[in-house]
Amino acid sequence: AQSVTQPDIHITVSEGASLELRCNYSYGATPYLFWYVQSPGQGLQLLLKYFSGDTLVQGIKGFEAEFKRSQSSFNLRKPSVHWSDAAEYFCAVGALGTGNQFYFGTGTSLTVIP
Amino acid sequence: KAGVTQTPRYLIKTRGQQVTLSCSPISGHRSVSWYQQTPGQGLQFLFEYFSETQRNKGNFPGRFSGRQFSNSRSEMNVSTLELGDSALYLCASSLDGTAAYEQYFGPGTRLTVT
Numbered sequence A: 001a002q003s004v005t006q007p008d009i010h011i012t013v014s015e016g017a018s019l020e021l022r023c024n025y026s027y028g029a030t031p032y033l034f035w036y037v038q039s040p041g042q043g044l045q046l047l048l049k050y051f052s053g054d055t056l057v058q059g060i061k062g063f064e065a066e067f068k069r070s071q072s073s074f075n076l077r078k079p080s081v082h083w084s085d086a087a088e089y090f091c092a093v094g095a096l097g098t099g100n101q102f103y104f105g106t107g108t109s110l111t112v113i114p
Numbered sequence B: 001k002a003g004v005t006q007t008p009r010y011l012i013k014t015r016g017q018q019v020t021l022s023c024s025p026i027s028g029h030r031s032v033s034w035y036q037q038t039p040g041q042g043l044q045f046l047f048e049y050f051s052e053t054q055r056n057k058g059n060f061p062g063r064f065s066g067r068q069f070s071n072s073r074s075e076m077n078v079s080t081l082e083l084g085d086s087a088l089y090l091c092a093s094s095l096d097g098t099a100a101y102e103q104y105f106g107p108g109t110r111l112t113v114t
Helices: none
Strands: A003-005 A010-014 A019-021 A024-026 A031-038 A044-050 A054-060 A065-067 A071-080 A085-096 A108-112 B003-005 B009-013 B021-025 B031-038 B042-050 B053-057 B062-066 B074-078 B087-094 B109-111
Touching: A003 A085, A003 B003, A010 A019, A019 A108, A019 B003, A024 A071, A031 A071, A044 A054, A044 A065, A044 A071, A071 A085, A085 B042, B003 B087, B009 B021, B021 B087, B021 B109, B042 B062, B042 B074, B053 B062, B074 B087
Parallel strands: A010 A108, B009 B109
Antiparallel strands: A003 A024, A019 A071, A031 A044, A031 A085, A054 A065, A065 A071, A085 A108, B003 B021, B021 B074, B031 B042, B031 B087, B042 B053, B062 B074, B087 B109
């Protein structure tokens, strides 16, 4: 069965510190992987996506993610967090031929302290 | 270009009633997907419509239904509301409904069932 696990429900980091949000997936087909961010009262915004090729992908707002097939992981990273990065982050998986039937993780809430 | 719009933004209904939510996709987008977001279950896929046809359906009871019009606008209907249907309902549109194209999410409709 397809599933996405985000093991960290909540993370607190200091402004300027580095960030890594974990995502593990289980998917039978070749996965398409996504990270979305959701600010309070708003919809989801795509940060980055991985389909194929280079396993390190760059996204918006200085985020990057690395696909590791052997570990079934797609962790999100940022070298220096800004206060405006405080939000909910969701990892999602889809596959070719399934349209937009994505499976989302339960999300990681990020708090940034000054 | 206007984003995805959802109406209404907030809704309060009573158990047993029915409700219709509306989603207007970005101009030119032909695929509309619906998701239910709750604190306990996270984001769950409801269904996807493409060119007025339901292409994918998630694991929800038949009380949840939807449709898409020729202008790509979509509605979802929930009949015989239950307390557990209280959630944020998100709509997302994309150009052609394959995972290759970014999904753009609307701000959601917050449904409260009392």
